[in-house]
Amino acid sequence: MDATKRPLRIPPQFATYAQKHELFELYRRLIARLLMEKPEDPLTFMLEELKREDDDVPAIVIQGPPASGKTTIGKMVSAKLRTAHITPQILLEDDVSPLAAKGRAIIDKNQSIPMELWVQLIQARLKLFDCIKKGWVMEGFPENREQGLALQQVGISPKHFVILDAPDTVLIERQMGKRVDPQTGDVYHTTFDYPSNSEVEKRLVEPPEGCTEAEMTQRLVLYHRHIDGLRRCYHKFTKVINADQPKADVFSQVITALSSKHRSLAPHIPRIVLLGPTGCGKSVQAALLANKYDVISVSSGQLVKEAIANESKTGEAIKPYVNRDMPVPDNLVLKLIEDRLSQIDCVTRGWVLRGFPRTREQAENLDTAGYEPNRVFYLDVPNDSVYERLTLRMTDPVTGIIYHTLYNPPHSNQIKERCQRHPEDSDDAVQKRLAAYNAYVEELSDYYQTGLHINADQDPHTVFEFVESMLVSQLPTNLDRD
Known part of the structure; x- marks a missing residue:
């Protein structure tokens, strides 16, 4: 038979092994890392990436409008998953990092920290041991599409992007009653979440800014201006949670969303x-x-009937069993199935x-x-x-x-x-x-x-x-x- 006319048979082990060991996702991840890091020695870089055992650690961003509960939920998720909790404030409070000192100096001059410095701060933080081995939960950053794209350009991309959403009227009411513990940074509310400890109650203070209705309205307008662009940046793994409900319910829904597995882009052969x-x-x-x-x-x-009708070698071997109404041997039936499935x-x-x-x-x-x-x-x-x-x-x-x-x-x-x-x-x-x-x-x-x-x-x-x-x-x- 002409080799060009012979039926193409592909070993079944190829697809089974690739699907079992998620080779498609492995290749995709390696290519993405190569394009982001651009190492001088790609082969050595890929070998080091393959040795890593931390590909499944959480990488989560929690975002939402002011007073939506980002800080509270971020701390609860971080404690539940035992990950590092990262916020812009925590990054600037690092007394050891020269980048944090540079950022504090810029704030002391009443200037805005450049986006490039924020990216460097986050990049340096995520390279620390706790983030690499346990994962991280980042809250409040990025705030717009430009910042999100800047993080992606240096290879920082979350596996889950959670948005806590609530009506503006509810958020304004929350902000008016918001109180902060200056020692722990925990956030409370005079109506919905008042502390049970009297010592904590005595320490509570109003946030330094943004408590008036005018200030809150201005912050909400700024948030709504940028959130659509930010969602497009992470549209494949964005989950919106209704934050206008009890804290325990919001936390439960966030954990459920984080437990869901993203649909793989790998070709799935049924x-x-x-x-x-x-x-x-x-x-x-x-x-x-x-x-x-x-x-x-x-x-x-049907394969048995077709083999007999086509008078193939296997069909001729099967024919006597069928004529005598006897079971066809397993090896003959399996050969027909192998020929068809390959x-x-x-x-x-x-x-x-x-x-x-x-x-x-x-x-x-x-x-x-x-x-x-x-x-x-x-x-x-x-x-x-x-x-x-x-x-x-x-x-x-x-x-x-x-x-x-x-x-x-x-x-x-x-x-x-x-x-x-x-x-x-x-x-x-x-x-x-x-x-x-x-x-x-x-x-x-x-x-x-x-x-x-x-x-x-x-x-x-x-x-x-x-x-x-x-x-x-x-x-x-x-x-x-x-």
Whole structure:
């Protein structure tokens, strides 16, 4: 055969290994770091990056209008996740850093700190050991799109950007009653969050500026002017939280948002296996999945029929078993499945397999061959419903339409008289197939422990909705380190 006409077979281990070890995300992260750092020796730089074990540490920015609770929530999140808490005020209070001393000198002259100095301060802080090993929560910065882009240019980008939002009238009311503990920096409110400790109550003072309604209105106008541009800067991982609710509820929603896993940009190749007794609707669900998600529907029984019809070597080896109504050996069926799943359409678009595996040994052989599924669905149907579905159905030999005595009876007596029942739908044949499935279903469940069970004794489209929801769902990541 001409080499240019031979079917392209791609080893299945490539995609499985890449997805299991998140190679796509690894390459993306390395390229991003290279473009940001621009090292003189890229290979050495990448090797050092691969040795790092801190890629999953939190990197969070909490932003919001004045009096939205950024400081309080930032401290609570930092304490919960055991990360460093960074604010512009904390950066300037560093007595050791010459950059902080330079910033304080600029403030003493009643001048604004240049953006370049803010970026240098943050860059120096994030290089310290606690930020590298435990992560960081930054509150109140960046304040506009220009600052956000400046941070990104030096390689500083959060994994989560949380915005605490509330109506302006609520924020103005909060600011009017705002009080600060000068020793700890904790923020309280005369109405909503008054301290229970009398010593703390005596120390409370009004904020140095921004307490009047006019000042607060001016700060809100400035915030609204810049927040849309800032959101565009971090639009892929922005989460807006309603801050007009109790502090505990706001904190709970923020933690939930931080625990969510961002959808990966890596190409996801569906590898689906449908398991269930005869008559559970595997063919219908496979067809619905193939139609909506453009995956390839693969049936082991259909592959056997095609191999015999094509008179291939494997088909000739299978033919005697089929003629004698004997089970086809696993190695022959697995060879047909391997040949089909290794073709270019299955490798690039994904596949949904039904009819195989039926035993634990077959499932192990499928995984050993490199075709490990990433979704396994059990379509559960009671035996009584299976009997009702199969033994009461009949086929019109003229039109090929399948009817059912209860749910879809023939439209006329003429059609009813010529309808025939397939031998495989006899009571004995159905009972035999059910017994074969029930004999191995427990060991299959033990092997595919992450398999998802679905009640398939309902409308096919309702079943498909459940399959679809479990197919596209994302698993959250756990940030609770307690």
